[in-house]
Amino acid sequence: MNLLQTNFQTDKPVALVTGSGAPRVGQVIARHLASLGCRLALHAYQSVNEAKLCADEIAKEFQTEVIVTQGSLEESGVAESIVNDVARHFGRIDILVNSAAIWHPTRLEEVTEEELLRYYQINTLSCWMAARAAGLIMTKQEAGGCIVNISDWATVRPYLDHAAYFPSKGGVDAMTHSLAVELGHRNPNIRVNGIKPGPVLLAKEVDKEQQEKIAQSTLVKRIGTAEHIAHAVQFLCENTFVNGSFITVDGGRSIFAPDGLQVGMNTG
DSSP: OOHHHHHTTSSSOEEEETTOSSTTHHHHHHHHHHHTTOEEEEEESSOHHHHHHHHHHHHHHHTOOEEEEEOOTTSTTHHHHHHHHHHHHHSOOOEEEEOOOOOOOBOGGGOOHHHHHHHIIIIIIHHHHHHHHHHHHHTTSTTOEEEEEEOOGGGSSOOTTBTTHHHHHHHHHHHHHHHHHHHHHHOTTEEEEEEEEOSBSOOTTSOHHHHHHHHHTSSSOSOBOHHHHHHHHHHHHHOTTOOSOEEEESTTGGGOOOSSTTTTOOOO
């Protein structure tokens, strides 16, 4: 057994990754967990066909069982249902990665109550419901389990035109700490942590000039990859002394102020 398998006392831990149907960060996380020996549950809503193709590829490449779950996390009860379906199919659930989220710019003046509610439903409430459902299953497992919530580096440094998005991700931060306490109290082998990604896997519509500006806004002067996030998930699954914490994977963006004010300043 490798370290991840040893932590869960099984040579085939079960991992569910929400928002892993399309070829984005969630799918890369899922593929990485399969490479570590996990049985896998992908989740998709509209990208079910992509998820099925990916499931076949992963099953063949890593010789592991992969299933596809489907449902809109905007609908009440779906997040819990997906978790419970996965646990029934495999008989257990060891890892939950809450990766599903929506994100798009909207000017403050144009944000509606409906949009706010949609952000909270998908980015916050469904994450909480899935984590609770998985966590309560994990309380009955001697080895417990690991929950990883994907937040955002900029919840404490929000930028313009995302006044609906950032509150929903800030809720993920508070939720992660609260559930770490609640579930750890019930089974000390359950850990709830989070990751705060920076600029990784940019959208296709971001042109080269904007990509370069974004790269220069980091200390490492480059855009990150989905693999950087997947590696952080691996760390949180393997390190059993990390609980209620966040890893910021942003190339130093959250501590860097690339505003040019340091140029020519007398620091003596």
